[in-house]
Amino acid sequence: MADQGITAGAGRPAFLDPASHDAVVESLSQRQADGIAAWAALSAAIAEPVMTERVARAGHALVSSLAAGGTLLVCGNGGSASIASHFAAELVGKCIHDRAPLPAINLAESPTVMTAIANDYGHDQTFARGVAAHGRPGDVLVAMSTSGRSRNVLEGLSQARAHGVTTVLMTGAAGEQMHDSADHLLAVPSQDTPRIQEVHLLWMHVWCEAIDVLGYGTS
Structure with missing residues (x-):
């Protein structure tokens, strides 16, 4: 049969x-x-006003950091890692308007770095080591975890706060209670991973468009 x-x-x-x-x-x-x-x-x-205010506050922290010479660090696993790549590309390149490049690093970009850290220190440390290497006070880490429970993302956030890096966690409904993990928590009210990631992509584009329109990074 x-x-x-x-x-x-x-x-x-x-x-x-x-x-x-x-x-x-x-x-x-x-x-x-x-x-x-x-x-x-x-x-x-x-x-809803509460959500738009949270997104605006997180975006303000990001653009303020970039305007002061800070760097965006961004991380996530799987599909979120691809959004992280997209985010960094929009800043180093451009979103909608030509401008000077802005510093942005996707901590998940290099499989060599990721696997070396995972092999030597454990998978939980894959983003924390990157934050320790690149993060400086005044920088911003935008971390993505649809569940809000990805251990390497949470370790990265913890390391960022220890280094004076402002933290943003984008997650889904399951991560809504993770307020202590980041300075800015943006939780999509959904359990559906594809829809959560689509909203994360929307927020990322909103911030990138605002950066371009407001002239951040303009020589």
Whole structure:
């Protein structure tokens, strides 16, 4: 008996069979509809004055640091690490307007550094060592953990505060109680990892656009 996901005798996934086209389109359409519905609910929640104020305060801490010559450190695991790369790229490069480059370091960027630290000191220290190496008083660390419980992220935040680095933790509903872990806690009211990361990306773009529009980094 063939596996349910494989076309019998063909050795190919069923979705490659032209006969399954309608089912695939229906599934994708439903997923898109579900995502839009989830975003509609999230949009209302993150537009609440309390949340917009928190995002603005965290953004103000970031732009104030950059304006004073500080550096953005950013970290996260998996999908959050890719957002960290995106964030650093927007500052070293640009978001929407040309300007002078701004200093930003993604602590998860180098697999060589990450694996060396994990091998020698343990995975929990992968971001803490980077913060100790690069962080200076007045810098900002933006850390992302959809669960709010990633040990290497929490260790990085702890190291940052010990070095006088302002800390921002972007997380989801599960991390809403982590107020003691960071100076600024931004918790997306959702348990759905893709939606949480999409909101983190939105906030990152809001900050980057504001930096460009306000002229931070302009020579």
